[in-house]
Amino acid sequence: MIQIFGIPIQALMGQILLGLVNGSFYAVLSLGLAVIFGLLNVINFAHGAFFMLGAFFAWMGLHYLGVSYWVMLLVSPLLVGVAGIILERGLLRHLYQLDHLYGLLLTFGVVLLMEGFFRSIYGVSGLPYPVPSALQGGIDLGFMYLPIYRLWVVVVSLALCLGVWLLVEKTQLGALLRAATSNPKLVEAFGINVPLIVTLTFGCGVAMAGFVGVLAAPIMQVSPSMGANLIVVVFAVVVIGGMGSILGSIVTGLGLGVLEGLTKVYWPEAANTVVFMIMVIVLVLRPAGLFGKQA
Amino acid sequence: MTTPMLEISDLHAWYGEAHVLHGVNFQVHQGEVVTLLGRNGAGRTTTLRAVFGLLNRREGSIRIGGQEVIDWPAYQIAHLGLGYCPEERGIFPGLTCEENLLLPRKLRVQGGQAMSLDEIYQLFPNLHERRYSPGTRLSGGEQQMLAVARILRTGAGLLLLDEISEGLAPVIVQALAHLIRMLKERGFTIVMVEQNFHFAASLADRFYVMEHGRIVREVLASELSEQQAMLDELLGV
Numbered sequence: 001m002i003q004i005f006g007i008p009i010q011a012l013m014g015q016i017l018l019g020l021v022n023g024s025f026y027a028v029l030s031l032g033l034a035v036i037f038g039l040l041n042v043i044n045f046a047h048g049a050f051f052m053l054g055a056f057f058a059w060m061g062l063h064y065l066g067v068s069y070w071v072m073l074l075v076s077p078l079l080v081g082v083a084g085i086i087l088e089r090g091l092l093r094h095l096y097q098l099d100h101l102y103g104l105l106l107t108f109g110v111v112l113l114m115e116g117f118f119r120s121i122y123g124v125s126g127l128p129y130p131v132p133s134a135l136q137g138g139i140d141l142g143f144m145y146l147p148i149y150r151l152w153v154v155v156v157s158l159a160l161c162l163g164v165w166l167l168v169e170k171t172q173l174g175a176l177l178r179a180a181t182s183n184p185k186l187v188e189a190f191g192i193n194v195p196l197i198v199t200l201t202f203g204c205g206v207a208m209a210g211f212v213g214v215l216a217a218p219i220m221q222v223s224p225s226m227g228a229n230l231i232v233v234v235f236a237v238v239v240i241g242g243m244g245s246i247l248g249s250i251v252t253g254l255g256l257g258v259l260e261g262l263t264k265v266y267w268p269e270a271a272n273t274v275v276f277m278i279m280v281i282v283l284v285l286r287p288a289g290l291f292g293k294q295a
Numbered sequence: 296m297t298t299p300m301l302e303i304s305d306l307h308a309w310y311g312e313a314h315v316l317h318g319v320n321f322q323v324h325q326g327e328v329v330t331l332l333g334r335n336g337a338g339r340t341t342t343l344r345a346v347f348g349l350l351n352r353r354e355g356s357i358r359i360g361g362q363e364v365i366d367w368p369a370y371q372i373a374h375l376g377l378g379y380c381p382e383e384r385g386i387f388p389g390l391t392c393e394e395n396l397l398l399p400r401k402l403r404v405q406g407g408q409a410m411s412l413d414e415i416y417q418l419f420p421n422l423h424e425r426r427y428s429p430g431t432r433l434s435g436g437e438q439q440m441l442a443v444a445r446i447l448r449t450g451a452g453l454l455l456l457d458e459i460s461e462g463l464a465p466v467i468v469q470a471l472a473h474l475i476r477m478l479k480e481r482g483f484t485i486v487m488v489e490q491n492f493h494f495a496a497s498l499a500d501r502f503y504v505m506e507h508g509r510i511v512r513e514v515l516a517s518e519l520s521e522q523q524a525m526l527d528e529l530l531g532v
C-alpha cells in the first residue's frame with residue numbers, strides 16, 4: 001500500500017476531500033460575509049443562522065411538502081434572502097450611523113432567537129436529509145473512493161464563488177458595488193439608489209449562506225446548532241483572508257479547509273485549533289489579513 | 296422673471312452636532328456661472344453637499360427648477376439634472392478610469408444634454424488613452440478631468456464643482472478654464488466653489504462671498520475691480 005509520510009494514501013486523500021468540502025462551505029460563507037461587510041459595514045453574526053435556515057427550509061420542503069432537493073436548492077436561498085431583506089429593512093438599517101459593534105450585537109441576538117426557535121420545535125438532535133438519488137454513489141479512483149455528492153458540493157461551490165467574483169470584479173454592476181463600498185454618499189449623489197443596493201446585497205449575501213445550507217444538509221445533520229459550529233471558523237477565515245476581500249475569502253476558505261483536513265491526518269489533536277493558531281499568527285504579522293489592504 | 300435653476304433660502308446644515316450653515320440664501324439662473332468664495336471653513340463645500348442631501352441634517356429650502364427637495368433622499372436629487380464634482384475629485388479607488396466614467400447613471404431629466412462616451416473621449420483624449428488604468432493611478436490633472444467628464448455623460452445641466460483647480464499645475468488650470476467656458480457656451484449652469492480667485496474671476500458671472508456659514512456679499516463680474524479691496528479683506532488674500 002502506498003504511504004505518504006507514514007499515512008496510507010486512501011486516508012490522506014479522504015481527509016483532503018473532506019477538507020475541500022469544508023473549505024467550500026467556508027469559502028462561500030466567508031464570501032457572503034465579505035460582501036456584506038464591504039457594503040454595509042455590518043459584521044453579520046447571523047450568517048451561520050441563515051445557513052442553518054437554508055438547511056431547515058430544504059428539510060421542511062422535503063418532509064412536509066415532498067419538494068425535492070433540486071427545487072429547494074433554488075427556493076430555499078430565495079426564502080433565506082427574503083428573510084435577510086426583512087432583517088435589513090426592519091432592524092439593521094437603523095444602526096448604520098452607529099458603531100460596528102451595534103450591528104454585531106443585533107445580529108448576535110437574531111442568532112439566539114432563530115436557534116432558540118428551531119430548538120424548541122425540532123430539538124437539538126440532528127434531522128437526517130438524504131442525498132438526492134442522482135448524486136448517490138461514488139467513483140472508485142483506484143487510490144480512493146470519491147463520493148459523487150461531495151464532488152458536487154465542491155464543484156458547485158467553486159462555480160458560485162467564481163461567478164460572484166466575476167460579477168463583482170468584471171461587470172459594471174460590480175463596479176457600482178465597489179464604488180458604493182468605498183464612497184456610498186458620492187454614489188448616491190450620482191442618482192443611484194444606494195439604500196436599495198444595500199438591501200439587495202444583504203439579501204444576496206445571506207441567500208448564498210442559505211444555498212450552502214442546502215448543500216450541507218445531506219452531509220451534516222440538519223440541526224439548530226449546525227451554523228454556530230461552522231460560523232466561528234468562518235469568522236477566522238474572514239480575519240485571515242482580510243475583511244472585505246473577495247478573492248481572499250475564496251482562497252483562504254479553501255486553503256484552510258484543506259489544511260484542517262491534513263491536520264486531522266498528521267496531528268489529530270490540533271485539527272480543531274489549527275485555523276485559530278493561523279489566525280493569531282496572521283493578526284500579529286499582517287493585521288489587515290493576507291489579502292486585505294493595509295490601512 | 297423665470298424660475299431660478301437653483302434657489303436656496305434660509306438653509307441650515309449640521310455635521311453631526313456642529314451647526315455649520317446658518318441661513319444661506321442665494322439663487323442661480325439658467326446658463327449662469329456662479330462662484331462661492333470664502334475662506335476655509337466658511338461653509339462653501341457644506342453648501343454643495345447640502346444641495347445633494349449628503350448631510351444628516353439640513354433645514355430651510357432648496358428649490359431646483361422650482362421643486363422643493365429639502366426632504367428628498369440624496370439619490371433622487373441628481374435626477375432633477377444635477378451633476379456633482381466633489382472636493383478632492385472623488386475618484387473611486389479600485390475602479391478603472393472607464394468604470395469611473397460609466398458609473399453615474401444617465402439621469403431621468405428632460406431635455407438634458409448628455410454627451411456620448413465618444414464625445415467625451417474626443418474632449419479628453421488622455422482619458423481614452425488611460426481608460427483601463429486604475430482611476431487613482433491617473434495624474435492629478437487627469438483625475439480632475441475624469442471627475443468633470445463623468446458628470447457630462449449623465450445629462451445634467453446644473454453642475455456643482457468643488458475646488459476643481461486645487462493643487463493643479465497652471466497649464467491644467469488653463470485647460471479647465473477653457474473647459475468651463477465651453478460648457479457655459481453650451482448652456483450649462485455652473486456653481487463653483489473656488490479658492491483660486493484668479494481662476495474664478497475670469498469665468499464667473501456673479502460671486503457670492505461666504506463667511507461663518509452665511510452669504511455676506513454678492514458681487515457681479517462687472518464690479519470686481521471696484522470691489523477688489525473689500526474682497527481681498529474678506530478672503531484674506
